[in-house]
Amino acid sequence: MKNGAISGRVAAGSLHGFRAGPVILLGVEVNPDLADFIPLGPSVELPFFCGPLDLLLHLIRKNEVSIYDIPILSICDQYHEHVRTMQELDLEVAGEFLWMAAWLLQLKSKMLLPRTETEEGDPREELVERLLAYRRVKELASILHDKDLVRQCIWPAGIIADLDDEDVELDWEEVDLRLLAETYLYVMQRFAAAHPPPIQVIPLRYSVQDKMREIYQRITEDDLVPLTRHLNRRANPEEVVVLIVATLELVRLGAARAEQRLPFAEIYLRRGRRTLDEASFEPPEREDADEF
Amino acid sequence: MNSEFLQALIEAVVLTARSPVTPEAVSMATDREIGEREIEEAIAALAASWEEAERGVRLEKAAGGWRCVTPAQFDHYLRTFHGIASRQKLSQAALEVLAIVAHRQPVTLPEINFIRGANSAAVARTLLDRKLIRLAGRKKVVGKPFLYRTTKEFLLHFGLEKAEDLPDPEDLVEAEVIADA
């Protein structure tokens, strides 16, 4: 009777053991507090499946068919229907669901074809094997789930012995490659923090005033300067930044006008209402200049 | 050393130890004056006496040794006292990956993915972070994928002495097939 007892527990739906808990929409776990506020259109609640095999097992169970004799035609249609609903709900459908959909289609076509003598075995064989293996995993996972719930309520007791030195010690058995790598990265980060690279002072290679002069001269000569094309010729980002600042400064002073007909279209620079003399391009005096 | 003193000593040891206590280590602490067998018996007697009376702690055998834990009925009060709102439950995907690693260890991620029919990389990472699984070298096949094993933390969390103590899923499913027939 031992077997009977176990099977009774299994058949009683321990495979569904996970379904309780938070509101779970297909593929997305939703915080129960927020579930009411998620606009979903018509209220569709689908159970959560953590993979295509999970979904297939659910369909087999729902249809009350044998795992060893899956009616591929109808299961395939239901599977596709389900994946379609997932897509209609705008839920991200993981690639593995689509891969299984393709496999089922292939099996369906094989089942529809008349069986030839030369063909060996049932085309469903591999699928059955994988479902059986997965069902075992789910069974064990269900046992772990029940244990997890109980074990979460248990606290390790222990007092700190006065004679212990407080150095954190690690169980050598538990030291794995990842901990070793994490420790290495931690040490190197600490080293980098303790030894910051020396600050390099790079002299400015472009001055705003020079660029203002350059653009102003071009506007005066050509009257029309395409800004983006002008900028594109400069590969150095430092120079591009200085050029843009210089352009904005010219527009602010009224020495240039910028025109754009359409969003994202070329920006043209024209002569402004003000004429600048050479003195306007001198760097402004700084009050605190003496301090440096 | 009389038996009362030995029991008190064991109590002091398990309550100050940071990981499960083996009778061997206690025996060594007495300079082998007391044998492992005697200590094992004393621990078992202590565990039984704590189980009988209403006590705030009990002794359990897990991960190859004995450790002190609180009974589940105090969880609510302890969480309030320690200010811990709630604990993160393991997701179904995490439980499936754990089940595969526990049952087939050492096992690689591609193998886990194949059995689950779903990508399990993110889940494996979470389990690594929670120290329920660990990396245990690389498999000597093309690409040298990492091998995974369960940890001592896994055994402690699920109250197991060793991973093999989990029921064999083959048995469970076979039983169901017999019932179906």
Place this chain on the structure above:
Amino acid sequence: MNSEFLQALIEAVVLTARSPVTPEAVSMATDREIGEREIEEAIAALAASWEEAERGVRLEKAAGGWRCVTPAQFDHYLRTFHGIASRQKLSQAALEVLAIVAHRQPVTLPEINFIRGANSAAVARTLLDRKLIRLAGRKKVVGKPFLYRTTKEFLLHFGLEKAEDLPDPEDLVEAEVIADA
């Protein structure tokens, strides 16, 4: 809540607490169902009963609360026990030196000291004793310092065939690579 349950609850609290336990905090853990006075009495009764019998722990009043301590007569045994337990442990410093040797081998002690910002000679000696690192010649620089490498025992523990199989630490800590491998 009967008095036995309350005493057991107090036991669970004091044995999981990391600092002295006040009656007020226990009262709050019961949602003020039990008053501070009643809890103070229960703690005192518990302390007295532990004092009477030969026990591995006793309760003492300290810093405005109650805490668990081990009686002095067990000190010798506890010291020995924790000494034995720590033999299977690795200190954080040792893990750091091991990580540096593993990922930068061959490497000299002055280099390790420089990276860690701390003298690592004693730690390196421990790792040499445990056969996790080994000497591998001398570096041809001033002072000709010894070079360190990891050992076969090290590889065995991490399930690797050769030191070159050690993954790039950056990659290993990223989830994607665990998946690809």
